[in-house]
Amino acid sequence: GAGVSQSPRYKVAKRGQDVALRCDPISGHVSLFWYQQALGQGPEFLTYFQNEAQLDKSGLPSDRFFAERPEGSVSTLKIQRTQQEDSAVYLCASSFDMENGYTFGSGTRLTVV
Amino acid sequence: KQEVTQIPAALSVPEGENLVLNCSFTDSAIYNLQWFRQDPGKGLTSLLLIQSSQREQTSGRLNASLDKSSGRSTLYIAASQPGDSATYLCAVSPWNQGGKLIFGQGTELSVKP
Numbered sequence: 001g002a003g004v005s006q007s008p009r010y011k012v013a014k015r016g017q018d019v020a021l022r023c024d025p026i027s028g029h030v031s032l033f034w035y036q037q038a039l040g041q042g043p044e045f046l047t048y049f050q051n052e053a054q055l056d057k058s059g060l061p062s063d064r065f066f067a068e069r070p071e072g073s074v075s076t077l078k079i080q081r082t083q084q085e086d087s088a089v090y091l092c093a094s095s096f097d098m099e100n101g102y103t104f105g106s107g108t109r110l111t112v113v
Numbered sequence: 114k115q116e117v118t119q120i121p122a123a124l125s126v127p128e129g130e131n132l133v134l135n136c137s138f139t140d141s142a143i144y145n146l147q148w149f150r151q152d153p154g155k156g157l158t159s160l161l162l163i164q165s166s167q168r169e170q171t172s173g174r175l176n177a178s179l180d181k182s183s184g185r186s187t188l189y190i191a192a193s194q195p196g197d198s199a200t201y202l203c204a205v206s207p208w209n210q211g212g213k214l215i216f217g218q219g220t221e222l223s224v225k226p
Contacts, residue, residue, distance in 0.1 A: 004156075031212055042117075042202055042216030043157070056211055091156060098144055098212045099164070104157040 002026075004105035006092050012111045013082045021077045021108045025094030032075050033102070034067055035091040043091055049075060082112045115140045115207050119217035126193055127225050134188040134220045136203030141181045144206040147214070148177050148188050151200045160201075161188070165208075193224045 005024040013019050025032050031050055035043035036059075045059040051072035060067070064083075069075040079086055089107040116139045126132055136146075145164045149157040161170045161177040163186070169178040176189040190197060200221045204214040 033213060035214075035216075040218075042204075042218045043214075045213045045215070048211050048213055050211070056213060059213075093157075093214075095212060098206065101145075101147055101159050101162040102212075102214070103159070104149075106156040109154075 004092055004094050004103050006090075006105035006108050008108060009106065010109050010111075012113060015084060015112055016081050017112075018078065018080045019082055019110065021079075021090050021110070023075045023077070023092030023094075023105060025073065025075070025092070026096075026103055027073075029094035029096050029103075030072075031095040031097075032069060033093045033095075034075070034077050035093065036061075037089045037091055037107070039088075046077070046090075079110075082110075084112050086110060087112045115143075115205060115215045117203060117205055117215050117217040119201075119203055119220050121220060122218065123221040123223075125223040125225065128193060128195060130193050130224075131189070131191050132193055132222075134190070134201050134203075134222070136186040136188070136217055138184045138186075138205050138215075140207065141184055142208040143181065144208050144212070146177075146179055146186050146203065146205050148175075148186075149202040149204065151202060151219070157202065190222075193222075195224045195226050198222055198224050 034046040037043040048056040049069040064080045093102040148160045163179040174191040200219045204216045
């Protein structure tokens, strides 16, 4: 597609429920990043893939967060046993190379009730 | 640890004014710096990307400068318009960290007609 596509756009989860957020990057983009943006804050790095390899997961806040990109294209961010503090917008970005910057998706707004 | 700070947090100006948004970062070992625009409920749109070897970039009414040694960047918006109202985010890509971005908290700009 022409841009980075994220689904669902909105997700309401009950506390303790597992959720899965999907990111479809631009075709051919090697790098894929996940960010978490709390209300009124700048995005914070979660994890990074180069093709199917997860090269940096230092930003994942706990072991309840897990990301995968098994075929080097679509990525899924999974959050187990959601907590209220997980409520945020989750942004995905993809890039062909650093010289050309990044394209961000519109994000998934997760609300944990 | 790289930290990015944006000043001011919010800015309101009348239409037609020229304005400057400021960004500072603590570690000069960066690969590049980007300015993004974020509209409410939307993802990030890349405005300007400055490589570490460059001093400035221009696009239309926007001009971004980079002084890596002092850890500062400015985004200059000429002849502001109500359509420029949005949150502007500055982000640096630290050297040798795979391209992940460290964001400031943003400046919320309101341009009044």
